[in-house]
Amino acid sequence: MLCSPEELLQKNQALSNTWQRYQALPSFDSFVELAVSINSFTEFLIDKGITALHHASHQLEQVTLTLFSEDVAHPLPQAALNDLNERVLALGRMANTHATATADLAERRHDPLHPAPHDMPMDQSWLIGHDQSAWADLQAQLGYFGMAAQFITWQQPLPDNAGVAPLLLLDMSSLPEAEWSSRIQTLRQRFVMGQLIGLGVRSDFERMQQALRGGCDSCLLEGTPSHTIVEHILELNERQDQEAYRVLIVEDSKTASHLIRRTLEENQIDTKIVNDPRQTLNALRQFNPDLILMDMYMPNCTGVEAARIIRQHSEFLSTPIVYLSGETNVALQVDAMRLGGDHFLTKPFNPVFLNAIVKSKIERYRALRRTMYNDSLTGLLNHSSGKNTLDMLLSSVAHDGGFLSVVMMDIDHFKQVNDTYGHPVGDQVIRSLSWLLKQRLRKQDIICRYGGEEFLIGLPHTDAENAFAIMNRIRQDFSQIRHPVDDRHFVATASGGIATYPLYQNGDSLIKAADEALYQAKRDGRNRIHADED
Numbered sequence: 001m002l003c004s005p006e007e008l009l010q011k012n013q014a015l016s017n018t019w020q021r022y023q024a025l026p027s028f029d030s031f032v033e034l035a036v037s038i039n040s041f042t043e044f045l046i047d048k049g050i051t052a053l054h055h056a057s058h059q060l061e062q063v064t065l066t067l068f069s070e071d072v073a074h075p076l077p078q079a080a081l082n083d084l085n086e087r088v089l090a091l092g093r094m095a096n097t098h099a100t101a102t103a104d105l106a107e108r109r110h111d112p113l114h115p116a117p118h119d120m121p122m123d124q125s126w127l128i129g130h131d132q133s134a135w136a137d138l139q140a141q142l143g144y145f146g147m148a149a150q151f152i153t154w155q156q157p158l159p160d161n162a163g164v165a166p167l168l169l170l171d172m173s174s175l176p177e178a179e180w181s182s183r184i185q186t187l188r189q190r191f192v193m194g195q196l197i198g199l200g201v202r203s204d205f206e207r208m209q210q211a212l213r214g215g216c217d218s219c220l221l222e223g224t225p226s227h228t229i230v231e232h233i234l235e236l237n238e239r240q241d242q243e244a245y246r247v248l249i250v251e252d253s254k255t256a257s258h259l260i261r262r263t264l265e266e267n268q269i270d271t272k273i274v275n276d277p278r279q280t281l282n283a284l285r286q287f288n289p290d291l292i293l294m295d296m297y298m299p300n301c302t303g304v305e306a307a308r309i310i311r312q313h314s315e316f317l318s319t320p321i322v323y324l325s326g327e328t329n330v331a332l333q334v335d336a337m338r339l340g341g342d343h344f345l346t347k348p349f350n351p352v353f354l355n356a357i358v359k360s361k362i363e364r365y366r367a368l369r370r371t372m373y374n375d376s377l378t379g380l381l382n383h384s385s386g387k388n389t390l391d392m393l394l395s396s397v398a399h400d401g402g403f404l405s406v407v408m409m410d411i412d413h414f415k416q417v418n419d420t421y422g423h424p425v426g427d428q429v430i431r432s433l434s435w436l437l438k439q440r441l442r443k444q445d446i447i448c449r450y451g452g453e454e455f456l457i458g459l460p461h462t463d464a465e466n467a468f469a470i471m472n473r474i475r476q477d478f479s480q481i482r483h484p485v486d487d488r489h490f491v492a493t494a495s496g497g498i499a500t501y502p503l504y505q506n507g508d509s510l511i512k513a514a515d516e517a518l519y520q521a522k523r524d525g526r527n528r529i530h531a532d533e534d
């Protein structure tokens, strides 16, 4: 996913402003500001998947953190100042190059004569190697997922119009090891925003290190099957599409709460502040945070009391609570943790550390939620969360007015797939359909694994005719995907049934009608979509 050039330049400007402020007024406080700004820029670059810039920013962050101590005198020694200055300037130059390239790309994407297909989020894909026939299967599979990769050899130069943020798949096994570093570095420098994936890398430490150090974003080992490579690429796309983290700040001091908000929002974390702890439950319900930052000592109610009240509500039992306090008494901290807390940060907090703690706790919390609400084989919503989400979507569509199409999709003769090739191969077929759905549908659509090989899909603001066109295209492409088994492959097909709101008024009747339409498609011969339009 591309970030807007304005956003990147703004972030970079904020960093160079804090650096200038530090130089004009070198104190511990202005150095803290600088560290926060660098940390924020680094996190931003990780979120946007801008690897090359991230590398430079991360190094700058590391240098800053080694100087982050109240014992270090300010201004810093001249050598350290020069080093920081060079790093900030180099980062600025890279950000400018990057922003210009992104702006060019955005302009081309909005060119009405050459519109980008909606199902191809990456710029372009290239496969660089020696023997194309070795990669024919991978090329075909990528094509069905809408990510066709063009093949060129290591001897051919990539054309000028190779794309600004291309996906580059590098067959490392066909390149002499002595050339790895220079080849990867050259590609990295040219395609700052590209995704570089090394293929066919042997699983020893030195080779992996060489590929990653040169600038590969990731490496896949020798012998990795095509479908695993495709999944890896699809996952890369998906990772960049996460919802922003949300933190509820319960803190009576307006100054402290705004300081925390600023630190977190600099790191793209959404926040909501509650200055009166008695408002916490309301705020939790409205804002649905991933984490609560809780002041220990507030009038009317202590943080520990508030945490105990929160933990009485089953829906907030696992929401992480991090206490903020001037309290350094370890025994009290241990007690506070026993009574429903997850971590303790003492004031004045180190903002870089606060951000790191918050992010790591949220990552774990989200992973836990995924196990509760998502299906483990496909990562899609599971049966009950899919139905609940459909009901919520239906009320919002009913409120705004418009259509909502519900699709039941089911893999044909799936029992035969299992019986012929075995259950694990059957699982792989289920995963392929789920990847295809994720790849093709919009973020606001619902995709749920409803049962074994059955999927429930909700397409808001989509009438039956459009839903048919979208699902029929997915059906066609699914039927082209080759599922590997030993040294052969086979194909599978799927059928679908569609029912649409407002013809059917509630979630259950929509699902029932879509299910009946699905069985009509099965009766009509399978590998087809049937829309209920009675």
Ligand SMILES: Nc1nc2c(ncn2[C@@H]2O[C@H](COP(=O)(O)OP(=O)(O)OP(=O)(O)O)[C@@H](O)[C@H]2O)c(=O)[nH]1
Pocket (backbone or CB within 6 Å): 410, 411, 412, 413, 414, 415, 416, 418, 422, 423, 424, 425, 426, 427, 430, 451, 452, 453, 522, 526
């Ligand atoms: N591999 C695998 N198989 C599953 C899973 N869940 C259910 N199944 C199998 O899916 C098969 C579904 O078969 P049926 O409902 O008879 O339907 P079908 O063979 O697909 O036939 P039609 O739907 O009529 O085209 C059963 O054999 C289940 O055991 C799963 O998670 N993995």
